[in-house]
Every structure is written in C-alpha cells, then in structure tokens.
Amino acid sequence: MTLRDYIIEGQNILKEAGISDYENDTRVLAMFAFGISYSDMFMKMTEEMNEEDAEFYLDCINLRSTHMPCQYITGSQNFMGYEFITEDGVLIPRQETELLVEKALELTSGLKDCKALDMCTGSGCIGISYELKRREDGHKGDEIHLADISDDAIYVAEKNKYKLGAKCSIIKTDLFENIKDKYDIIMSNPPYIRTSDIDDIMEEVRDFEPRLALDGDEDGLSFYKRLAEQARDYLYKDGILIMEIGFDQYEEVKELLINNKFYNISLIKDYSGLDRIVTAYASEHDY
Ligand code: GLN
Numbered sequence: 001m002t003l004r005d006y007i008i009e010g011q012n013i014l015k016e017a018g019i020s021d022y023e024n025d026t027r028v029l030a031m032f033a034f035g036i037s038y039s040d041m042f043m044k045m046t047e048e049m050n051e052e053d054a055e056f057y058l059d060c061i062n063l064r065s066t067h068m069p070c071q072y073i074t075g076s077q078n079f080m081g082y083e084f085i086t087e088d089g090v091l092i093p094r095q096e097t098e099l100l101v102e103k104a105l106e107l108t109s110g111l112k113d114c115k116a117l118d119m120c121t122g123s124g125c126i127g128i129s130y131e132l133k134r135r136e137d138g139h140k141g142d143e144i145h146l147a148d149i150s151d152d153a154i155y156v157a158e159k160n161k162y163k164l165g166a167k168c169s170i171i172k173t174d175l176f177e178n179i180k181d182k183y184d185i186i187m188s189n190p191p192y193i194r195t196s197d198i199d200d201i202m203e204e205v206r207d208f209e210p211r212l213a214l215d216g217d218e219d220g221l222s223f224y225k226r227l228a229e230q231a232r233d234y235l236y237k238d239g240i241l242i243m244e245i246g247f248d249q250y251e252e253v254k255e256l257l258i259n260n261k262f263y264n265i266s267l268i269k270d271y272s273g274l275d276r277i278v279t280a281y282a283s284e285h286d287y
Contacts, residue, residue, distance in 0.1 A: 004045045006030065006054060010061045017065035025070050026061070032074045033057035067203040080129035085159050089152025091213040093125035096270040097189050097244055100277050101129050103268055104187050104242050107279065108134075111184055113141035117234070119175065119188040119227070121146035122213055124157030126187050128166040135167070144168040147179065150212055175223075176230045182239070186231050189244035190223030192216040221252055228256040235282040247274040254278070 001009075007026055014022035031041060033056045034049060049057075063073050071077040071086045078084070079093035080101055086092050104126075108114050114134065118127030127146040134142050146157055146168055154172050161168060171178055193214045198206060205214070216222055224243065231241050241262065245253050250267050257265050262280035270276035 001049060001054065002046050003030065003034065003041065003049055006049055006057060007045075010057070013061050013065050017067070019064060019067070025064055028070050029060040029064060029073065030057060033060050068208050069204045072208060077123075079125040080133065082129055082132060082164050084123050084125050084128075085156060085163060086123060087152075087156050088208075089150065089210055090123040090156045091209055093123055096276050097126065098129075099268060099270060100187060100189060100242060100244050101126055101133070103277055103279065104130055104185055104240075105133055105137075107240055107242070108185055109137070112139070113143070114139065114185065115143045115181065115183045115236075116145070117179070117181075117183045117186045118144070118146045119186055120190045120213075120223070121148045121157050121170070122150075122153050122189075124153075124160040124166075124168075124170070126189060127168055128157070128160055128164055130187065131166045131168050132164060142167075145171055145179075145181070145183075147171045147173050147175075149174045150210070152210070153213075175226055176234055179234055182234055182236050184236055184238075185240045185242065186227075186235060187242050188223075188227060190216065190227065192220050192223065192244075192246045192249065194218065194220040216246075219252075220246060220249065221256070224249070224253045224256055228253075228260040228262065232260065232262070232282050237283050238285065239282040241280045241282070243278050244276060245278055247276070250275040250278065 007030055010026040011022050014025055019025055034053050060073050071092045076083045077086045077093050080098055084093055121127050124146050127144055131144040148154055154170055157170050191214050193216055195215055195218055254265050257280045263284045265280045267275055268277040
C-alpha cells in the first residue's frame with residue numbers, strides 16, 4: 001500500500017471515531033510513524049510503505065481513535081520553540097501558556113542575576129523554556145527552580161531538563177513546603193478546573209491528562225488561594241507573581257491577591273480574547 005492509501009485509511013478510522021481534527025492528526029501520526037517530514041509526505045504519496053512502519057502507523061492511529069491525544073502517542077509537544085517530552089502523568093504544554101513565559105521574560109528582562117521559580121512545573125515547560133530563553137539573551141547568572149508534588153512530573157521534567165540542556169534544579173514539594181529561597185519571580189500554571197466541570201471537558205483531556213494537574217477543587221481556586229496566601233514569603237521585595245488562570249477566574253483571583261497584599265495586579269488576554277494571565281507585585285511601586 002502507498003502512503004496515500006495509508007493516509008486515507010487513517011483518516012477514515014479517525015473520522016469514524018469522532019476525532020474532529022482527523023485530517024491533521026492523521027498527517028501528524030504518519031510523519032511520526034514513517035519518520036518523514038511535512039514536505040516528504042507530499043513527495044512520497046505514491047511510494048509503497050514498509051510493512052513494519054505501516055503496522056506501527058496503524059497502531060498509532062488506533063491509539064488516537066481511543067481519543068488519546070497525539071502528543072502522548074508521539075511523546076512530544078513544541079513549546080516556545082523547544083520540543084518537550086510529553087508522557088502520561090504530565091499535562092501537555094498549551095500554546096496559551098507560552099504567553100506566561102513571554103510576559104515573565106519581558107518583566108524580568110532588566111534583571112541581571114534572576115532567581116525564578118516555576119511552581120507546579122509538570123513537564124517543566126515554563127521553567128525550562130524561561131531558562132533557555134534567558135540564557136540565549138545573554139543572562140548567565142540566573143538560578144531557576146522547578147517545583148512539583150508529583151513523582152511523574154519530576155521524572156518528566158528531569159528528562160526535559162537533560163534533553164534540552166537546561167540549567168535548573170527540580171524540587172519535589174507540596175507547593176512551598178520544601179521551598180527555602182526567595183525569588184524575583186514566581187511563575188505558575190496550577191490546576192484550575194472546577195471538580196464538577198471535569199466530567200464535561202473533552203475526552204482527550206478528561207480521560208488522558210492527569211487529574212492532579214487539572215483539578216482545582218470545588219471552586220477551581222484552591223491553588224490560587226494557597227499561592228496568594230504564601231507566595232509573598234518567597235518573593236523579594238519587588239518580586240513578581242505571574243499565574244495562568246481560567247477564562248472566568250480573573251475577578252476572584254484578583255480579590256485573593258488584593259486581600260493578600262499584592263499590588264499592580266494586571267491581566268493579559270490570550271489570542272482568543274479570553275482572560276488568561278495575571279501578574280501581581282509583592283510591593284507597591286510605580287511600574
Ligand atoms: N506547568 C505545566 C504547564 O503549564 C503544568 C501545569 C499543571 O500541571 N497544571 O503545562
């Protein structure tokens with residue numbers, strides 16, 4: 001069978017399984033399983049495929065038809081231009097989270113030896129890409145810490161650290177329990193979905209991504225409460241807290257931050273126009 005035959009077969013299987021982006025996902029899995037690039041794919045359409053690769057390709061298609069996300073099948077997701085390993089037990093890095101890293105880089109661009117913490121690091125995507133970008137920008141004296149409670153996350157973050165050559169320390173901790181230092185910036189994309197909403201989200205997320213990384217308790221706000229209450233003790237005087245939030249959580253998160261003496265609270269919307277990133281300062285200042 002030719003590549004074209006396999007692509008048509010893959011598309012039919014995924015369409016039948018109700019995968020909405022079946023055309024794109026078939027291409028992604030064909031490139032992965034046959035080890036070909038995007039442009040190769042068009043050149044090789046009429047070529048006969050090797051049977052072993054084809055068997056692997058159909059296994060991938062069958063996994064996707066169970067609604068397993070492509071990123072868990074291929075084991076990777078690009079984030080900020082770096083290929084991150086994605087495995088069971090960690091959230092797949094999301095495009096909107098890149099905004100958090102971009103804003104964190106911008107807010108700390110004038111700082112020489114920056115100390116930064118990525119709290120609830122998961123795959124490590126926030127802290128690792130922040131460190132790599134800072135170093136590419138010529139900053140050499142930074143100290144970056146990545147923290148998570150989950151052993152799976154620590155394991156994947158370690159793998160990403162070595163794969164991407166990042167310079168950072170990874171700490172296993174329940175929020176600030178084992179954190180001893182103070183930081184210029186604390187970045188976090190904590191779990192923020194209301195427990196009662198989890199059953200209604202896409203199968204891909206609900207059945208395959210770790211609940212620990214999604215569930216923000218009854219009101220979805222439990223991590224923001226704990227971060228707002230505790231983060232000031234781990235920030236330098238002019239330190240910054242930057243967090244990703246759910247599209248309908250800004251007012252409540254803002255109030256939590258104000259009640260815990262954070263200042264200059266501001267909001268950044270994502271590319272879909274939804275409330276997404278909150279920044280706050282540990283002391284009052286004209287910024
Ligand atoms: N920091 C990771 C990410 O942004 C994991 C977030 C989480 O597990 N809630 O993808």
